[in-house]
Amino acid sequence: MQNTIKKVVVLGGGTAGWLSAALLQKIIGPSISIELVESEDIGIVGVGEATIPPIRHVNQVLGIPEHEFLKQTKATAKLAIRFEGWLREGESYYHTFGAPGKSMAFCHFHHFWQRARSLGHNSDLWSYDLNYLAAEAGKFAPINSKDSIIELPFAYHFDAALYARYLRSISEQLGVTRTEGIVEQVQTHEDGSIQSLQLKDGKVIEGDFFIDCSGFRALLIQQKLGVGYDDWSHLLPCDSAIAVPSERHEKTAPFTRSIARPAGWQWRIPLQHRNGNGHVFCSRYMSEDEATHTLMSNLDTQPIGEPRTVKFTTGRRRKQWHKNVVAVGLSSGFLEPLESTSIHLIQSAITRLAQYFPHDGVKSAAVAEYNQQSETEYLQIRDFLILHYIANERKGMRFWDDIRELQVPSSLTHKMALFEQTGKLDREGNDLFLESSWLQVLLGQGVEPKDYHPIANGMSKEQLIQMLESIQKVKQEPIAKLPTHDDYINGMCAR
Structure with a gap:
């Protein structure tokens, strides 16, 4: 050669x-x-x-205008994933692309929030997250600001x-x-x-x-x-997915839904012209016919195609x-x-x-470095996915009971223990998921820290509450000015 x-x-x-x-x-x-x-x-x-925010960098490199991309791919905006029933049936939480609160010196915002909770101030972490507030309101438009506190990171469904x-x-x-x-x-x-x-x-x-x-x-x-x-x-036992499109919603939500099911989970992805639906499951706990029935009986809108199955390892x-x-x-x-x-x-x-x-x-050195970086990336994503499963309280369901007892990688158990004991989160190398992502999923799955950083003790209770309320107010202000998600998409596609 x-x-x-x-x-x-x-x-x-x-x-x-x-x-x-x-x-x-x-x-x-x-x-x-x-x-x-x-x-x-x-x-x-x-x-x-469904994608995550780095897809926007790809479009920029390729010189793709956003309005053209939205038209050609029937895309919608994605601000978050809403996880429904993953901790317990009937409860939900968001993993947004944003970060709650604002950047703080030497320790993350959630330490201040955690101290306030210990003092009896019961506020929801997501009430400090602009992505969450916009997703719940069905609002969206890019926000161009030099102030990181009102950033609105987003990706796409297409x-x-x-x-x-x-x-x-x-x-x-x-x-x-x-x-x-x-x-x-x-x-x-x-x-x-x-x-x-x-x-x-x-x-x-x-x-x-x-x-x-x-x-x-x-x-x-x-x-x-x-x-x-x-x-x-043995760590992520789901091995099958069934997908089917369905008619679009009257209103397209700017987030993905992930809904826990008896032996896996279901996705719902809103596009301009249809919905994407699928059911990921483990065939050791549920047959393909049962999984198909679970999916088809839990569609929001009428199916417009035949379900098809994908097997994977x-x-x-x-x-x-x-x-x-x-x-x-x-x-x-x-x-x-x-x-x-x-x-x-x-x-x-x-x-x-x-x-x-x-x-x-x-060159062998380049090959070795490429493979090492690829392996690290896969391992870090793998651990993040495992976290969603093992920290569950869906008791009495065989799949969820068994998966709670998995012997998980030491890299994940260490991260969870560090957070539980100290409230601290460390991003490892080029981990795709930032501290805010780990924080939201850990808290959403019921993993609570028992401590917070002593820096959070540097102000009085009154000063702390005032700061938190001020941040909440700043986060709320852009919502009224944002167009609805559909209005934004329709406006861009009309260009």
């Missing part, structure tokens, strides 16, 4: 393939050519319709199939070549690296570097290179970069969409590849 990387081949379309092609072509530029191989005969999973189609048009405008075909054989060099793909029609696609976006099949990274898979189903490839192949998307691993991380993992994989792009040949 020649050292200089001039030709990159992307195997597979969908969001993973076309986002990889578009970003890589945009970032690396004319020094490489990119050819994407896909087949219309091979369907895409395409159930991921139609994954429309998004992939839109990314294809952008990629082709950037110079990416598309080839239709199904891979019949993969040729390798003497060192085991990939040389070319032979299609069923006999065409041979050669490349210097390959991006495997072939989904769960993992045609290159696993079937050909055999890197192995770390199975995490939670985990990750042991090497996401091996030889001259990088796996992106489902070929690299799978974490259930509880926190809408699927599309983000595509984005982070390809931006990481751009950082370590082997323009002068594959």
Whole structure:
């Protein structure tokens, strides 16, 4: 294999393939050519319709205007996820993209809130969170302010199939070549690296570097290179998802709903033209027929398609970069969409590849660093997802009773113990989830701190209450000025 990387081949379309092609072509530029191989005969999973705020950076890099993005993908805004029944039936909490309160010196806002609670001041943490207040009011518009206290971080819900189609048009405008075909054989060099793909029609696609976006099949990274898979189903036992679209709501909420069910959970995602619905469950506790019935009997609106099932094994490839192949998307691993991380993992994989792009040949140090960062990212997200499950009080339900007793990773038990004993949260390295995210889910799942930082004792009770009430007032002020979510979306799409 020649050292200089001039030709990159992307195997597979969908969001993973076309986002990889578009970003890589945009970032690396004319020094490489990119050819994407896909087949219309091979369907895409395409159930991921909710995202997290870094998706906005992708759009900015690709030069996508927001109004155009909203129109092309039938997108809506997302301020948060509302978790319903995860701690106990009938109770709910939000994990928002915002942060409660305001930035404080040397310790987080929640320590002051915790001290006030210990003094008998019973205020809800989320009443200090602008994202929560806007979500509950059904209001949304971007807020441009230099004052972090009134920031309104957001992401999107969108139609994954429309998004992939839109990314294809952008990629082709950037110079990416598309080839239709199904891979019949993969040729390798003497060192085991990939040389070319032979299609069923006999065409041979050669490349210097390959991006495997072939989904769960993992045609290159696993079937050909055999890197192995770390199975995490003993920690996150859900192994199936059933998805079905339904008619849109009269009003589109600016948040995702995640509703606990007897053997898993159900998502509800509002789009401009329909709702996305799905039921993630563990087949050891519920049959596919039962899971389908649970989903179909709990739709808010009439179904407009047939339910379809996706089987999965939670985990990750042991090497996401091996030889001259990088796996992106489902070929690299799978974490259930509880926190809408699927599309983000595509984005982070390809931006990481751009950082370590082997323009002068594959170097072992770059491969090792890429794989280490990928593994850390997956582990951190995995721990965050486990937290939602193990801290539950849904007693008397076999799935939830069993999952409470799981032997969880020491990294998570330490984080939980530190918070319970001291109220302290430390963000590890480049953890995708900030302290405010961990705080909301810990409190929402009933994990309460027994202490707070002594800095919070630096003011009198009266001064503390006055400060908290002042913050609440500041957070409330923008709500009246914001348009409804639907008014904002309709206005942008009319541009």
